[in-house]
Amino acid sequence: MKIGELARLSGLTPSRIRFYERIGLLKTVDRRPNGYRTYPQQAVMILGLITTAQRAGFTLDEIRTLLPPDLEHWDHATLMDALTRKIADIEALQARLAQSRVHLLRLIEDIQARPDDMDCAANAHRVLTNMLAEQPEALDVTSDDIRLLDKTNRRQSVSPGRRKKMASR
Amino acid sequence: MKIGELARLSGLTPSRIRFYERIGLLKTVDRRPNGYRTYPQQAVMILGLITTAQRAGFTLDEIRTLLPPDLEHWDHATLMDALTRKIADIEALQARLAQSRVHLLRLIEDIQARPDDMDCAANAHRVLTNMLAEQPEALDVTSDDIRLLDKTNRRQSVSPGRRKKMASR
DNA sequence: CCTAACGTTGAAGGTAGCTTTAAGGTCAAG
DNA sequence: CTTGACCTTAAAGCTACCTTCAACGTTAGG
Structure with a gap:
């Protein structure tokens, strides 16, 4: 073909x-x-x-x-190892995402929790200070090949302007 | 300064x-x-x-x-909106990650579940066929600005060869 | 006075994964 | 015999986020 x-x-x-x-x-x-x-x-x-x-x-x-040269003959050990490490990578990412999510949720709450006697400017300052103060251990992701998601997994990296139809499933 | x-x-x-x-x-x-x-x-x-x-x-x-020109005067509505959408993005990502994870776990299981009477080559073929067969609805991520994580959130985008020490956080 | 450490600029390079472009060759139908 | 759909290549472009380089000026210390 x-x-x-x-x-x-x-x-x-x-x-x-x-x-x-x-x-x-x-x-x-x-x-x-x-x-x-x-x-x-x-x-x-x-x-x-x-x-x-x-x-x-x-x-x-x-x-x-x-990928083996021949689809029938895989390097079993290397493959299993890679799969296992990739799962670990995913879990590390999940942890970071979860952290980002609660961080944003807390931020929203914090913004809305403006004391009645405080004006917006002062509230902005309060929220900012809070936010920059809480920098936890930043979840040290050990694995270096976090390359999950992003463009690769996006819908379609659309060129500026027009869109293509291109299958891509 | x-x-x-x-x-x-x-x-x-x-x-x-x-x-x-x-x-x-x-x-x-x-x-x-x-x-x-x-x-x-x-x-x-x-x-x-x-x-x-x-x-x-x-x-x-x-x-x-x-970012407002003045740190004290934010566009409250726009900001809240962006925060909310970003949380939705994160949740979409989380769903995809979870899906990838179980996919990999099932793959590992499937590889190890080789019937006693099947040789490695045949097992490879069996696993491959299984894997390519199960392509679920692929979790349609609607939001287009998934740009979470990846390099941006990596340890440090290290230039080929030597590493730098550069603070980075 | 020299040197090292700092500052300035514009331009180019690097990553990952492709797409697009330019400039052509091939082929089947009408 | 022409048209249009397909194929070929090398090279450049794209995105996001920076870094690195070259070539130069400034400043503080010994």
């Missing part, structure tokens, strides 16, 4: 597939005499695997080191 | 402070006759406010539109 069909089947754009090949995430594919790339059925599964791994929070670099 | 001292007090680098000024996040400061920037005490609080807002998930753009 040609790249366009693979793109349709996988929900990725052709440029993205070529990009993955360029950075060595996909091994170089066979070419037809005319230079067109030609993919085996399995390619759909590989791409599905990659996007799934991305949504789980793996970087393309990580995915590359984990 | 000069920029170096402000940097020390705030924990930011001078380049970062100048950068903030350049993008209009900080209003242009007074200069001494020699051209050096000179900051009022309040600047420390403003920078603290900015980094705190960043850690809560606000982009510099958002912060700029929220």
Whole structure:
């Protein structure tokens, strides 16, 4: 199958597939005499695997080191290790998010808790001082590869101006 | 106070402070006759406010539109609105993280649940098929400005090679 | 007077993950 | 024989948030 069909089947754009090949995430594919790339059925599964791994929070670099040349022969130990560490990363992130959330909730409460005898300016100062005072231990996230979510997992990184329809599921 | 001292007090680098000024996040400061920037005490609080807002998930753009020219006079309605929406963003992220987490946990379980009579290659195929089959509704995150965490909230975006010590909090 | 530490600027670089563009070649239908 | 849909490449652009560099001026201390 040609790249366009693979793109349709996988929900990725052709440029993205070529990009993955360029950075060595996909091994170089066979070419037809005319230079067109030609993919085996399995390619759909590989791409599905990659996007799934991305949504789980793996970087393309990580995915590359984990992906075996042959889909049937994985490095079991390394894979399990990576999965386990990624879960730990997620949990660290969850802790930070939870912290940010209560921080914001407390801030809202604090703003609304303006004493009757205080004007807005003074209240602003009170809230500010409170907020800057409470800087807890900032939840030291030990793992360095927090790369979950953000753009990668966003709806679609939309170019300035017009939107594309592009499958992307 | 000069920029170096402000940097020390705030924990930011001078380049970062100048950068903030350049993008209009900080209003242009007074200069001494020699051209050096000179900051009022309040600047420390403003920078603290900015980094705190960043850690809560606000982009510099958002912060700029929220920051009043005068720290005492906020746009109460807009601020509350932004805070509320940011909390909603966080909650959406939390839901996605939770989903990713159970996804990974189930994957681990599935890998380990290899039937005794199945070899590794066949098991790999079984797991892969299972995994690609279960693509739930993907938790439609509605809010578009999910920009929480990631680099911004990372330890320190370390340049390739050597590390710096730079305060950073 | 020299040196080190600080300040200034504009421009360029870096990250991650793509997309877009430019400039072309190929192919099937009408 | 033309049109339009597809394919190719290398290179540049995009986003957000800074850092780094080059080239220079200023200032405090010994």
